[in-house]
Amino acid sequence: MRFLLRxxxxxxxxxxxxxxxxxLLPRLMPGNPAxxxxxxxxxxxxxxxxxxxxxxxxxxxxxxxxxxxIGYLHDLVTGNLGTSxxxxxxxxxxxxxxxxxxxxxLVGVTTILAFILxxxxxxxxxxxxxGWLDSILPxxxxxxxxxxxxxxxxxxxxxxxxxxHWFPYDFAYDPSLSPSLSPSFIGNVIEHSILPAVAILxxxxxxxxLTMRNTMITTLAExxxxxxxxxxxxxxxxxxxxxxxxxxxxxxxGFAMSVGFIVSGAVLVxxxxxxxxxxxxxxxxxxxxxxxxxxxLFLLITVAVLVxxxxxxxxxxxxxxxxxxxx
Amino acid sequence: MAILTGAALGEPAPGVxxxxxxxxxxxxxxxxxxxxxxxxxxxxxxxxxxxxxxxxIFPWAIARDNPxxxxxxxxxxxxxxxxxxxxxxxxxxxxxxxxxxxETLIIAVVSGALSTFLSVIMGLAAGYLGGTxxxxxxxxxxxxxxxxxxxxxxxxxxxxxxxxxxGLIAVLVVTGYSYGARQLRxxxxxxxxxxxxEAARVRGERSxxxxxxxxxxSMTSLIVATFLGTAVYNVLAAAGLQFLGxxxxxxxxxxxxxxxxxxxxALQTDQYMWALIPGALIGLLGAAFALLNYAFDEISNPxxxxxxxxxxxxxxxxxxxxxxxxxx
Amino acid sequence: xxTGQTEQLDVGLAGRKTxxxxxxxxxxxxxxxxxxxxxxxxxxxxxLASGEFLGIVGESGCGKSxxxxxxxxxxxxxxxxxxxxVTFQGTDLVNLTExxxxxxxxxxxxxxxxxxxxxxxxxxxxxxxxxxxMRAHGVRSKEEITQRSVEVLRMVGIDPVHLNSYAxxxxxxxxxxxxxxxxxxxxxxxxxxxxPTSALDxxxxxxxxxxxxxxxxxxxxxxxxxxxxxxxxxxxxDRLMVMYAGQVAELGSTRSVFDSPRHxxxxxxxxxxxxxxxxxxxxxxxxxxxxxxxxxxxxxxxxPRCPQVQDRCKEAPVRLYHVEDVLVRCIRVGNxxxxxx
Numbered sequence: 001m002r003f004l005l006r007x008x009x010x011x012x013x014x015x016x017x018x019x020x021x022x023x024l025l026p027r028l029m030p031g032n033p034a035x036x037x038x039x040x041x042x043x044x045x046x047x048x049x050x051x052x053x054x055x056x057x058x059x060x061x062x063x064x065x066x067x068x069x070i071g072y073l074h075d076l077v078t079g080n081l082g083t084s085x086x087x088x089x090x091x092x093x094x095x096x097x098x099x100x101x102x103x104x105x106l107v108g109v110t111t112i113l114a115f116i117l118x119x120x121x122x123x124x125x126x127x128x129x130x131g132w133l134d135s136i137l138p139x140x141x142x143x144x145x146x147x148x149x150x151x152x153x154x155x156x157x158x159x160x161x162x163x164x165h166w167f168p169y170d171f172a173y174d175p176s177l178s179p180s181l182s183p184s185f186i187g188n189v190i191e192h193s194i195l196p197a198v199a200i201l202x203x204x205x206x207x208x209x210l211t212m213r214n215t216m217i218t219t220l221a222e223x224x225x226x227x228x229x230x231x232x233x234x235x236x237x238x239x240x241x242x243x244x245x246x247x248x249x250x251x252x253x254g255f256a257m258s259v260g261f262i263v264s265g266a267v268l269v270x271x272x273x274x275x276x277x278x279x280x281x282x283x284x285x286x287x288x289x290x291x292x293x294x295x296x297l298f299l300l301i302t303v304a305v306l307v308x309x310x311x312x313x314x315x316x317x318x319x320x321x322x323x324x325x326x327x
Numbered sequence: 328m329a330i331l332t333g334a335a336l337g338e339p340a341p342g343v344x345x346x347x348x349x350x351x352x353x354x355x356x357x358x359x360x361x362x363x364x365x366x367x368x369x370x371x372x373x374x375x376x377x378x379x380x381x382x383x384i385f386p387w388a389i390a391r392d393n394p395x396x397x398x399x400x401x402x403x404x405x406x407x408x409x410x411x412x413x414x415x416x417x418x419x420x421x422x423x424x425x426x427x428x429x430e431t432l433i434i435a436v437v438s439g440a441l442s443t444f445l446s447v448i449m450g451l452a453a454g455y456l457g458g459t460x461x462x463x464x465x466x467x468x469x470x471x472x473x474x475x476x477x478x479x480x481x482x483x484x485x486x487x488x489x490x491x492x493x494g495l496i497a498v499l500v501v502t503g504y505s506y507g508a509r510q511l512r513x514x515x516x517x518x519x520x521x522x523x524x525e526a527a528r529v530r531g532e533r534s535x536x537x538x539x540x541x542x543x544x545s546m547t548s549l550i551v552a553t554f555l556g557t558a559v560y561n562v563l564a565a566a567g568l569q570f571l572g573x574x575x576x577x578x579x580x581x582x583x584x585x586x587x588x589x590x591x592x593a594l595q596t597d598q599y600m601w602a603l604i605p606g607a608l609i610g611l612l613g614a615a616f617a618l619l620n621y622a623f624d625e626i627s628n629p630x631x632x633x634x635x636x637x638x639x640x641x642x643x644x645x646x647x648x649x650x651x652x653x654x655x
Numbered sequence: 656x657x658t659g660q661t662e663q664l665d666v667g668l669a670g671r672k673t674x675x676x677x678x679x680x681x682x683x684x685x686x687x688x689x690x691x692x693x694x695x696x697x698x699x700x701x702x703l704a705s706g707e708f709l710g711i712v713g714e715s716g717c718g719k720s721x722x723x724x725x726x727x728x729x730x731x732x733x734x735x736x737x738x739x740x741v742t743f744q745g746t747d748l749v750n751l752t753e754x755x756x757x758x759x760x761x762x763x764x765x766x767x768x769x770x771x772x773x774x775x776x777x778x779x780x781x782x783x784x785x786x787x788x789m790r791a792h793g794v795r796s797k798e799e800i801t802q803r804s805v806e807v808l809r810m811v812g813i814d815p816v817h818l819n820s821y822a823x824x825x826x827x828x829x830x831x832x833x834x835x836x837x838x839x840x841x842x843x844x845x846x847x848x849x850x851p852t853s854a855l856d857x858x859x860x861x862x863x864x865x866x867x868x869x870x871x872x873x874x875x876x877x878x879x880x881x882x883x884x885x886x887x888x889x890x891x892x893d894r895l896m897v898m899y900a901g902q903v904a905e906l907g908s909t910r911s912v913f914d915s916p917r918h919x920x921x922x923x924x925x926x927x928x929x930x931x932x933x934x935x936x937x938x939x940x941x942x943x944x945x946x947x948x949x950x951x952x953x954x955x956x957x958x959p960r961c962p963q964v965q966d967r968c969k970e971a972p973v974r975l976y977h978v979e980d981v982l983v984r985c986i987r988v989g990n991x992x993x994x995x996x
Binding site for chain 2: 139146295
Binding site for chain 3: 129220221222223224226227228229230231232233234235237241242245246249319320321322
């Protein structure tokens with residue numbers, strides 16, 4: 001239990017650090033970028049909106065840094081993430097709400113799928129050393145894991161979208177439809193998410209396969225695996241119960257580590273496919289210099305990563321009795 | 328990353344210190360070079376890297392045209408005059424691809440090296456000094472590790488418009504050193520209490536000496552692996568940023584090529600080469616580093632060495648077991 | 656399991672089963688390394704009678720652990736069985752497939768490894784690992800499994816509550832004893848032990864050895880016991896084998912080998928152990944180090960370090976000589992010249 005408490009403490013501490021980082025970044029940049037922003041939007045936004053930006057970014061305020069910080073924290077806790085400049089006057093929280101489900105669906109599902117599939121293939125590949133799986137897979141996947149996400153996406157668009165017309169490749173759903181929970185809309189969403197999902201799957205699965213395979217191979221050399229053989233246990237039981245259950249532990253922490261990396265890939269994939277999820281929103285905000293939206297998205301993504309890590313820690317605690325006792 | 332485990336009978340892994348003496352960095356590098364030549368994957372990666380390095384240093388030897396000159400016909404397909412065709416601005420694509428190698432490679436190597444350097448300092452300091460130093464440095468590293476780097480990169484670069492290559496490298500280094508630092512710290516912690524370090528301490532050697540002469544040489548393989556891994560990541564991250572338009576769009580690199588291709592809807596307008604070639608090159612460079620890294624894992628962890636496929640179905644069990652067990 | 660218990664009584668009362676339980680002939684193991692083939696075990700032959708306690712001693716790297724794993728068919732790459740036969744109760748194990756071996760494993764032949772911390776699965780409870788072994792051999796009823804698990808733990812003096820403990824929650828001595836308990840689940844005919852006491856302190860070592868000997872006398876299984884501690888095992892073994900550089904250097908009854916060692920290496924080994932009683936003698940070690948097994952010496956493998964080496968020792972590989980009731984791999988001894996001359 002001490003282990004989980006420690007991880008929870010780390011979660012809170014890191015969350016605080018990221019929130020503070022988010023607060024400090026624009027204020028630390030040479031020439032507060034908000035100043036340029038204000039100049040750009042001067043005359044295009046109401047004085048109220050301009051004032052809001054000033055307060056949010058600490059320009060021309062009479063308050064000192066500490067007071068601004070408290071105000072910032074207060075805003076966060078009450079869910080006031082500011083007003084989006086791109087989608088003025090929609091508040092940022094509403095803009096995000098519209099996009100978050102698509103990203104969760106696409107990235108979340110594909111990541112978990114890639115992890116599970118990759119892990120299983122890695123296990124089998126390591127178990128059957130010298131088989132065709134083990135000889136072909138590693139070099140192939142070493143190469144695929146170095147290919148940029150967006151390139152795979154572009155290739156898929158070219159082949160399956162433009163040439164073969166099998167799948168749509170633009171947006172999360174047909175722009176002429178309006179979002180609803182109807183089966184036809186959901187079907188449309190799924191259709192639009194196939195190509196981006198495949199792109200993410202192809203590029204990210206390689207990493208899982210390789211790391212799982214490598215940890216499996218090291219685990220297979222352990223004494224307790226030899227013991228399992230000596231006891232006459234069936235191959236499958238040794239592979240799963242003795243080798244895989246131990247080999248997956250370092251992989252779980254690796255999973256936590258790489259969620260950040262996966263998120264980056266997702267941003268690019270969404271960009272390539274014009275898939276209106278959070279990543280796409282981030283790029284739009286980037287182009288329009290919509291700082292409030294950018295900040296909020298960054299914070300959201302960070303929180304998501306932290307939650308994923310905490311979940312991975314919980315799963316580790318469940319699977320590894322040593323963490324439970326040692327604490 | 329390299330897993331440093333016990334080696335096969337009598338075969339110390341290159342770069343790993345043996346009890347009672349350390350492997351000198353020079354010896355380790357010589358052994359690494361010999362291993363690269365014998366391992367097919369490492370050799371392929373090294374060859375690719377060599378080709379790219381050549382292109383980066385001597386682009387004019389291969390591509391005559393000025394990559395930015397907008398003097399040719401627009402959006403031409405591949406031909407004898409233009410091996411890869413031209414952009415919609417009339418620039419020769421082949422020239423762009425070749426000249427673009429330089430910037431991309433510089434970003435990869437320089438940011439990789441600096442990042443590894445920072446990793447070594449942060450990781451070793453935390454692991455060796457321990458106590459509050461360790462707690463503070465480790466916390467910083469852990470936070471940076473957890474924060475999703477790409478969005479962070481986007482935010483930072485967005486706040487600094489027109490950031491050039493040096494700025495890009497600086498940002499990549501600061502956000503990317505954490506993974507290596509964590510690994511190096513873990514390794515430092517595990518060898519910190521080994522006897523030969525105690526002996527050095529008892530002899531009265533200063534900490535700096537112990538770190539430089541005893542610890543670092545014993546971690547050469549991990550350091551090299553960190554460099555290779557970071558280089559791959561930085562190539563992809565830099566390309567990604569440029570693709571989004573965050574780099575300097577007027578520079579010549581593979582990432583900016585992609586940016587312009589996307590801006591001009593190259594895919595939809597049948598300009599495949601423009602869209603696909605830079606991405607393929609990025610992938611190849613990344614693959615070169617990744618192959619070297621993977622082969623490096625195999626070299627330093629003999630248990631991972633490739634076991635060749637043999638057609639053994641027809642052999643009796645004894646022979647089958649014998650052939651299956653034969654390592655590379 | 657009840658039938659098992661009756662069997663034990665039968666064996667104990669009616670006497671040992673006849674015929675050797677194990678016949679090893681010319682067993683060789685080699686490793687493929689980049690430097691060439693390392694011959695870790697070379698032409699080892701011996702018989703083991705039912706219920707016999709054989710101790711195998713030698714320094715680190717002499718091949719004794721490799722020999723054990725070769726006998727139990729547990730070698731892993733890059734080690735390879737390079738010839739010879741291992742006949743266990745009439746069947747040659749070398750030619751069997753994994754499936755065929757499974758029915759023998761643990762029921763007739765079990766293994767106790769050196770470090771229980773490494774040999775026990777860290778993510779499963781002790782009880783779960785006992786259950787694994789029993790289920791793999793057809794014992795299905797939960798009742799039977801629990802009953803037998805409790806029984807074997809009691810045999811080694813561990814409170815059965817620890818069936819629900821994990822390996823890291825037990826002390827070193829308890830871990831080792833639970834490994835032995837596990838090895839006795841099916842009261843096998845042969846238990847192979849690879850330095851089971853090396854990780855323990857002196858007191859725990861002795862008490863574990865006594866316990867092992869008691870169990871052996873109670874249940875009647877044969878033991879092959881590998882260790883580097885010759886004096887420890889000599890108190891309990893029936894026969895002693897001294898290994899050097901992958902070969903058998905000396906093999907005979909414990910009394911013969913321990914009281915009057917003939918091979919210069921065995922002499923050196925014994926001299927290296929100080930005796931508590933008796934006159935003070937200078938401690939001698941054996942200078943030099945074992946040969947590189949990728950390029951073993953032409954003649955006798957011990958020649959480079961032997962205090963009585965002669966020219967003829969280096970000419971050709973030395974065979975085993977029969978001297979009284981002992982086998983010795985030494986030309987001088989074999990030709991009637993004592994080791995001290």
